[in-house]
Amino acid sequence: MPRSALSALACAALVLPFAAGCVANSPAGAPSGGTGALMVDSSATACTLSTATAPSGTLTFSVTNSGTDVTEFYVLAADGLRVVAEVENLGPGLTRDLVVQARPGSYVTQCKPGMVGEGIRSDFTVTDSGTPGGPTGDAAAQLAAAEASYVSYVKDQVGALISGTQAFAAAYVAGDDTKARDLYPATRVHWERIEPVAESFGDLDPLLDLREADLAQGQAWTGWHLVEKDLWPPAADANGGVAYTPLTRGQREAAAAGLVTNTQAVVDAVNAPGFTFEAFQIANGAKELLDEVATGKITGEEEVWSHTDLWDVQANLDGARVAYEVLRDVAAATDPALVATLDARFTDLAALVAAHGSVAAGFTSYDALSADQVKQLAAAVDAVGEPLSRLTATVTGA
Numbered sequence: 001m002p003r004s005a006l007s008a009l010a011c012a013a014l015v016l017p018f019a020a021g022c023v024a025n026s027p028a029g030a031p032s033g034g035t036g037a038l039m040v041d042s043s044a045t046a047c048t049l050s051t052a053t054a055p056s057g058t059l060t061f062s063v064t065n066s067g068t069d070v071t072e073f074y075v076l077a078a079d080g081l082r083v084v085a086e087v088e089n090l091g092p093g094l095t096r097d098l099v100v101q102a103r104p105g106s107y108v109t110q111c112k113p114g115m116v117g118e119g120i121r122s123d124f125t126v127t128d129s130g131t132p133g134g135p136t137g138d139a140a141a142q143l144a145a146a147e148a149s150y151v152s153y154v155k156d157q158v159g160a161l162i163s164g165t166q167a168f169a170a171a172y173v174a175g176d177d178t179k180a181r182d183l184y185p186a187t188r189v190h191w192e193r194i195e196p197v198a199e200s201f202g203d204l205d206p207l208l209d210l211r212e213a214d215l216a217q218g219q220a221w222t223g224w225h226l227v228e229k230d231l232w233p234p235a236a237d238a239n240g241g242v243a244y245t246p247l248t249r250g251q252r253e254a255a256a257a258g259l260v261t262n263t264q265a266v267v268d269a270v271n272a273p274g275f276t277f278e279a280f281q282i283a284n285g286a287k288e289l290l291d292e293v294a295t296g297k298i299t300g301e302e303e304v305w306s307h308t309d310l311w312d313v314q315a316n317l318d319g320a321r322v323a324y325e326v327l328r329d330v331a332a333a334t335d336p337a338l339v340a341t342l343d344a345r346f347t348d349l350a351a352l353v354a355a356h357g358s359v360a361a362g363f364t365s366y367d368a369l370s371a372d373q374v375k376q377l378a379a380a381v382d383a384v385g386e387p388l389s390r391l392t393a394t395v396t397g398a
Contacts, residue, residue, distance in 0.1 A: 047111030055129035192315030196285030286323035310363035
């Protein structure tokens with residue numbers, strides 16, 4: 001999960017006034033947003049928008065990376081903490097469109113060249129166009145039902161996540177590393193299924209899931225991957241040429257306590273009165289989960305010491321499929337061909353992952369897969385990701 005920390009912890013569950021869906025990459029200079037797109041240029045030193053103000057309704061941010069490092073583009077809430085919409089892992093020379101259904105209000109835009117640090121921020125304002133946005137009538141009722149169904153799913157997953165995290169933390173602090181290693185991937189499944197929701201709460205995602213490779217200079221490391229490294233200690237040649245120093249008992253206690261505390265903050269946010277996750281966010285989250293597989297799991301970078309990436313792949317697939325399926329009926333009414341394609345490709349991807357194991361029975365260690373098997377997984381993920389990128393526009397009528 002290539003994210004750096006934002007400036008402070010945001011624990012309150014708030015309904016975000018802005019939601020988004022990404023479409024596929026295209027070469028720089030050929031954005032698919034058309035003449036009405038809001039152009040964003042992310043370079044090594046600047047985050048330049050063609051305008052700082054736009055009327056409410058459907059907006060398209062056409063984000064081009066003119067720098068030499070991979071970049072990210074975020075739309076944040078007015079507090080500069082909560083992630084409202086995002087484009088991640090945008091390579092040099094590429095353009096990606098971020099289609100959003102925007103309500104009036106104040107926002108903050110942010111580019112992160114190199115995907116670390118505070119990035120480059122500026123204010124962005126959405127004025128009131130006077131035109132209601134989003135579907136109406138039967139479609140609106142269907143989307144409301146989909147949102148309620150998805151929130152129930154998220155609440156179920158965070159309930160399993162906190163109980164699993166508590167059991168994992170107890171085993172880890174007690175020094176029962178065999179039990180902790182067994183619990184690690186099975187517990188993280190519940191996190192990986194709903195990570196787009198956790199990302200909307202600001203710092204909670206990086207506090208819990210930041211990889212060592214994505215730490216900014218001087219940034220404290222906390223969360224699952226800190227503990228992963230301690231449970232699967234690397235050899236010196238995989239640790240910058242120095243012998244790994246195991247965490248002390250006190251450091252283990254602090255790491256475990258942080259896991260439980262920050263996970264409980266996610267649980268509290270999801271269960272707060274009035275929490276919801278809009279249909280636009282659900283569709284966007286489905287694509288984000290497949291992007292997580294394509295950019296982190298397929299490369300083996302997510303679970304670099306434990307090699308439990310296939311648990312994460314399955315969990316991301318589970319979460320994306322649930323998000324898609326709660327919106328499926330709405331999408332089918334508008335674009336039945338898209339739904340037929342997604343049904344078939346999700347089925348193909350699920351069968352390919354199942355060939356390597358299951359959450360219940362365990363998976364093959366990711367480093368045991370052949371290059372051809374990894375390529376097959378990557379191709380199947382891409383085959384789902386391309387049509388899935390059209391889901392948000394389909395269900396919102398953009």
